[in-house]
Amino acid sequence: MKASRRHALAKAIQLSLLIGLPGFAAAQDAAPAREATTLDTVQVTGTRIKKAEIESQVPVQTLTRDDIERTGLTSIGDVVQELTGSGSSFNGKRNASGNDGFPSDGGGVGAGATTVDLRHLGSKRVLVLVDGIRWVNESSASGVGSSTDLNTIPLAIVERIEVLEDGASSLYGSDAIAGVVNIITRRNFDGFQLTTNFGQYTEGDGTSRGLDFAYGGSSDRATWFLGASYTKQDEVSSSDRERSRFPVPGTGLALGSSRVPGGRIAFTAPDGRKYDLVANAGQSNPTYTPGQAPCSAGVPRTDGFHCFGSNDPFNFAPFNYVLSPSERKGVFGQFRFDINDKVRWYARALLNRRDSENRAAPEPIDLGPGAGNDFAANVVIPVNHPFNPFGVQLDSSNLSILRRRPVEGGPRRFEQQVDTWFVGTGLEGTFDVGERAWFWDANLASSRNKAEQTNRGSYNAKNIATAMGDPGICAATPGCTPLNIFGYNTITPAMLKWISPVLHDRSENKLQQATFNLSGDLFEMWAGPLSFATGYEYRKYEGSYRPDPITVRGEYNGVPSLPTQGEYDVNEVYVELNVPLFKDSAFGKGLDLSLAGRYSDYSTFGGEFTPKYGLRWQVADELLLRGTYAEGFRAPSIGELFGSQSRADVGMIDPCLIGSNGAPPTGNAANCAAQGVNPGTRQVDPQISVLTGGNPNLEPERSTSFSLGFVWSPSILEDSAIAKRVDIEGTFYSHRIEGAIQAIDPQTQLNLCVQTLSPEFCGGIQRNPITDQIDGFANFLGNLSVIKTDGWDIDVFWTLPETRFGQFKLIWQNTIVGNYEAVGADGSLQPLQVGRLVSDPVTRSIPEWTSNATLEWSYGHWNASWTARHISQLVEDCGDAADFAVCKNDPQTGQNRLGATTFHDFQVGYRFDVLKGLQLQAGMNNVFGKDPPVCLACNLNGFDGSTYDLPGGGYYYLRADLRF
Incomplete structure (x- = not known):
């Protein structure tokens, strides 16, 4: 403690002890006569001194x-x-x-x-x-x-x-x-x-x-x-409000989520071609034809999938509340x-x-490298899985992302x-x-x-991994039902029962x-x-x-x-x-x-x-x-x-990657290369999982x-x-x-990491060597x-x-x-x-x-x-x-x-x-x-609820107060 603070403390304690002695005040000159004081004195916020009337010491x-x-x-x-x-x-x-x-x-x-x-x-x-x-x-x-x-x-x-x-x-x-x-x-x-x-x-x-x-x-x-x-x-x-039916009014699906009801999968085929696919609308059992042109070629596919595009993002906004219900x-x-x-x-x-x-939109399922936990990140979908249409095993060696918005399970409720x-x-x-x-x-x-x-409407990642894994292990596990996440309306009540617990x-x-x-x-x-x-x-x-x-x-x-x-x-x-x-x-x-x-x-x-x-x-x-x-x-x-330690998904722009709207990287190219980033890689998700504690x-x-x-x-x-x-x-x-x-600020930390390569800022940031995406952020x-x-x-x-x-x-x-x-x-x-x-x-x-x-x-x-x-x-x-x-x-x-x-x-x-x-x-x-x-x-919801009133009209009220 600084000497000045020690001195101040000593004075404070001495004074506190001194004024606690009635004899001290009694020894002073006699005060003029005063009116009798009652217990109902006034103490206002901003002072501890009680007075018979309020005085404006502070605002x-x-x-x-x-x-x-x-x-x-x-x-x-x-x-x-x-x-x-x-x-x-x-x-x-x-x-x-x-x-x-x-x-x-x-x-x-x-x-x-x-x-x-x-x-x-x-x-x-x-x-x-x-x-x-x-x-x-x-x-x-x-x-x-x-x-x-x-x-x-x-x-x-x-x-x-x-x-x-x-x-x-x-x-x-x-x-x-x-x-x-x-x-x-x-x-x-x-x-x-x-x-x-x-x-x-x-x-x-x-x-x-x-x-x-x-x-x-x-x-x-x-x-x-x-x-x-x-x-x-x-x-x-x-x-219920026109203003809040999309993430931001006037932007349509552009600011929607990449976790879609038909499932999205980005993987590398055995021939080295890269795909970023979504099941075609209405497909509950989409067919896959190998050997077609990679998504980067811009050639339409002829099977049950198409390359993920601007019309695919999911509109999560209608599932939210703009005013939460409560009872007190x-x-x-x-x-x-x-x-x-x-x-x-x-x-x-x-x-x-x-x-x-x-309430929030149906909880997305993320599988593959960079997912939120070890069960999801290390998932292995074998070739003999009854719902694997791709004819190859999907694991960390070839799988970049696998995402599914299981709307069949309804919204999350907390x-x-x-x-x-x-x-x-x-x-x-x-x-x-x-x-x-x-x-x-x-x-x-x-x-x-x-x-x-x-919490209702969330999922168990371990059970998901089991249901997506070896069919023999699933069959030997009581309650397990193989999970189908490729296509629309594919998740049955039996599948939901296995993967969707009620959390307390x-x-x-x-x-x-x-x-x-x-x-x-x-x-x-x-x-x-x-x-x-x-x-x-x-x-x-x-x-x-x-x-x-x-x-x-x-x-x-x-x-x-x-x-x-x-x-x-x-x-x-x-x-x-x-x-x-x-x-x-x-x-x-x-x-x-x-x-x-x-x-x-x-x-x-x-x-x-x-x-x-x-x-x-x-x-x-x-x-x-x-x-x-x-x-x-x-x-x-x-x-x-x-x-x-906990995780939070934070919206960030990776300066080493192409933006989701095609904007070029803003970071130093040499420093990005030193971090293992390959030129031309696009940022898959604007939300990065950040470990806090x-x-x-x-x-x-x-x-x-x-x-x-x-x-x-x-x-x-x-x-x-x-x-x-x-x-x-x-x-x-x-x-x-x-x-x-x-x-x-996580964005500041990431920017400084790319600018300086300093361990002070980069020590908690890891990238996936296959996808170049950030999959670890402390x-x-x-x-x-x-x-x-x-x-x-x-x-x-x-x-x-x-x-x-x-x-x-x-x-x-x-x-x-x-x-x-x-x-x-x-x-x-x-x-x-x-x-x-x-x-x-x-x-x-x-x-x-x-x-x-x-x-x-x-x-x-x-x-x-x-x-x-x-x-x-x-x-x-x-x-x-x-x-x-x-x-x-x-x-x-x-x-x-x-x-x-x-x-x-x-x-x-x-x-x-x-x-x-x-x-x-x-x-x-x-x-x-x-x-x-x-x-x-x-x-x-497209508006700041901590600053403004709700969109869509006024609020009227009536009050009756009876005293008797």
């Missing part, structure tokens, strides 16, 4: 229940993802399973989850709290997640959501690099509430329905709240009891279940069942030190996410924590009290991923993976001070200095100290200036540390964050002819992350890159004077991203930048400007709102699709421009004086049915 965006209900959405994650500072992350429009593979961070694909990304720094760099307590990470049964699934928290129990878009590791510890989302649950509620909602897309699909129940009450010494929630979201299939059921309760005037006990618990599903439980209890209270009240709380919490994913994958994340916090005023200074907070926190993380035994044995035909299991714990202590420097002077109304520091001791990598400094200058009643500087860190997650030697990511901003409430406009009140907020932010945990995690981003938040809150037409209010929130750079270990700039959309391997984009403008109106029992959500234009590289019309809409050749897009939402409501109130609301999101722009990198 915190608060979403009230009214704000949430105005969106018409039924998921916390969907609501937060509409914030202007939110980036690309998982939601119901990301049909992930079976397509994204297993990312190198070991977290799985997050199927069915909804996460939040702030400042485009990734969801794993956002800390999610519920009532100030950390929430357990996701489990989606495909890895050990390092992000929080907001679908595990019912929206019905939320009172408000506080979002801090600033580094806060000194206050909250690891993961708070990009910011903090603190979900505050409902407490003070009296009576019953029943809420029902219904929504549907104008195309008549994607129906959503929900029912929420709330009950609360109080007595002289106790309060309680109980909430239950049910939400069901129906699917929207790709085939949750119950939450909390009880608070005042033991006496100074001490309160509380307990809270939550149970939640999510059932969701992803069904997730995720159970979440949380239980927490604690004490909170006050005690007096001299004339001053200090606040304390002690908390225990235990939480778990447990998931099971059932399981994952779990556990979090146990204990915290103690102390806060108060130490003594009176010349400009006010010196306030403090200090505390101790202990956390233990446990995580595991247990794939199906078939997968563990290496028999799974899809993306292989191995089990993951790990645990670690952390002890932390923190101190925060608020120092008033002056008050009511010639320099302004007041200036406060905030100081914070946290020391964290991890069982995996040791200690880390993170400080934070802030200034709050109240220049005048109408002008506030504030700024912060913070250091932060993110500890490696269980998946990143202990994640086992965790690294137990990872160090934490370290960050610095800076913000500088203002809040201006011009008095000249207050109670004027054009405004009742106006507040204008502006914040400049800057984040820098060093040692970001990731693997080098790409493991490391502390590789530097990520830098900065920008502005500009918000305007304008309340107009009341008129005889009602009350109007304008809320206009904007985020402008000035810069985003991610630099790899080799110094190369990574492809994700401001104004660009990339797939690395999942789709991410950074619009330069995002804006939400809402006009609210209220008149008596009526209320209404109109919201415009704007996303500035993006561009993406077209790659092999540069010749398509979709890639000719940008002045720069080879780019696709995704034009600026604005969605409009409308809502109207009326309150009836029935019982305690009946509120009816109706609304429509995307009123004008605006389609999202066409995206090439999002080739599952």
Whole structure:
């Protein structure tokens, strides 16, 4: 540890021990008399110091229940993802399973989850709290997640959501690099509430329905709240939208898959001729005539096969979802009891279940060199196999590729069942030190996410190899039926029964924590009290991923993976001070200095100290200036540390091979030859299987964050002819992350390998000596890159004077991203930048400007709102699709421009004086049915679901809320 950090740590510990001694404060000058302090003090996100009133130390965006209900959405994650500072992350429009593979961070694909990304720094760099307590990470049964699934928290129990878009590791510890989302649950509620909602897309699909129940009450010494929630979201299939019936609109089958229903085989005949064949349409038993011209000659065949061509790719798009179905059921309760005037006990618990599903096209069968596992790669199809029409044995000596899309088995279905439980209890209270009240709380919490994913429609590669191999061995194997993959509709139910198992994958994340916090005023200074907070926190993380035994044995035909299991714990202590420097002077109304520091001791990598400094200058009643500087860190997650080796199919352009569209190689010819590549070889598949895995030697990511901003409430406009009140907020932010945990971009690694032939980049890349194709690609995690981003938040809150037409209010929130750079270990700039959309391997984009403008109106029992959500234009590289019309809409050749897009939402409501109130609301999101722009990198459905609304119409909803 650096000397400066050791010194800072020593000071922090000394101060923590010092302020824990009541006699220290008692020895100070007597404080002036003050009003009696109750237990109901306020602590806002962004500070640990409790105050009797809220003060704006840092920019915190608060979403009230009214704000949430105005969106018409039924998921916390969907609501937060509409914030202007939110980036690309998982939601119901990301049909992930079976397509994204297993990312190198070991977290799985997050199927069915909804996460939040702030400042485009990734969801794993956002800390999610519920009532100030950390929430357990996701489990989606495909890895050990390092992000929080907001679908595990019912929206019905939320009172408000506080979002801090600033580094806060000194206050909250690891993961708070990009910011903090603190979900505050409902407490003070009296009576019953029943809420029902219904929504549907104008195309008549994607129906959503929900029912929420709330009950609360109080007595002289106790309060309680109980909430239950049910939400069901129906699917929207790709085939139900014209825009999503092909991989990319306007490209037909060109971007389809080379895994086709009739089977594709590329092999070298005994006479040396090379063939790349597909069975003719409708042929269930195609005949083969040897000795015909090779495919390169362009001569049509006269048997049951033809050479693979531009009309053969498979259209996989109609099998996908553009909106995944899900069903969520949750119950939450909390009880608070005042033991006496100074001490309160509380307990809270939550149970939640999510059932969701992803769907993908029928799983392709790949056999021969370069296939996903040893059984498939080393397949031998003997000449006496009953379904081998070629008259020769097919094996690694003459077989290049053998692919079949078994549509007879139907699409792949990935069904997730995720159970979440949380239980927490604690004490909170006050005690007096001299004339001053200090606040304390002690908390225990235990939480778990447990998931099971059932996979239907996938295949067993070992059984496939047996069924394609020696007929005698198959006959002697119970249940084995010889498999016919040459031709259309050739796979019978008996064949499917042998090769198609039902797979069950399981994952779990556990979090146990204990915290103690102390806060108060130490003594009176010349400009006010010196306030403090200090505390101790202990956390233990446990995580595991247990794939199906078939997968563990290496028999799974899809993306292989191995089990993951790990645990670690952390002890932390923190101190925060608020120092008033002056008050009511010639320099302004007041200036406060905030100081914070946290020391964290991890069982995996040791200690880390993170400080934070802030200034709050109240220049005048109408002008506030504030700024912060913070250091932060993110500890490696269980998946990143202990994640086992897995494979993911990544789209890449091999610079040594001819492109799938005929584009010439771009790599150095001599270096390609040195790697054994023969001139004229075409890249067979744009997807290359990449081996990824965790690294137990990872160090934490370290960050610095800076913000500088203002809040201006011009008095000249207050109670004027054009405004009742106006507040204008502006914040400049800057984040820098060093040692970001990731693997080098696979395309960059491949390009550098060809350019340099360096073992650093080429060591994990192997080519097949027969086909010249890449059949081995290792790409493991490391502390590789530097990520830098900065920008502005500009918000305007304008309340107009009341008129005889009602009350109007304008809320206009904007985020402008000035810069985003991610630099790899080799110094190369990574492809994700401001104004660009990339797939690395999942789709991410950074619009330069995002804006939400809402006009609210209220008149008596009526209320209404109109919201415009704007996303500035993006561009993406077209790659092999540069010749398509979709890639000719940008002045720069080879780019696709995704034009600026604005969605409009409308809502109207009326309150009836029935019982305690009946509120009816109706609304429509995307009123004008605006389609999202066409995206090439999002080739599952042709649009970026983490940035835009669904294609094909708007979404209308109705809500009724009865209180009694």
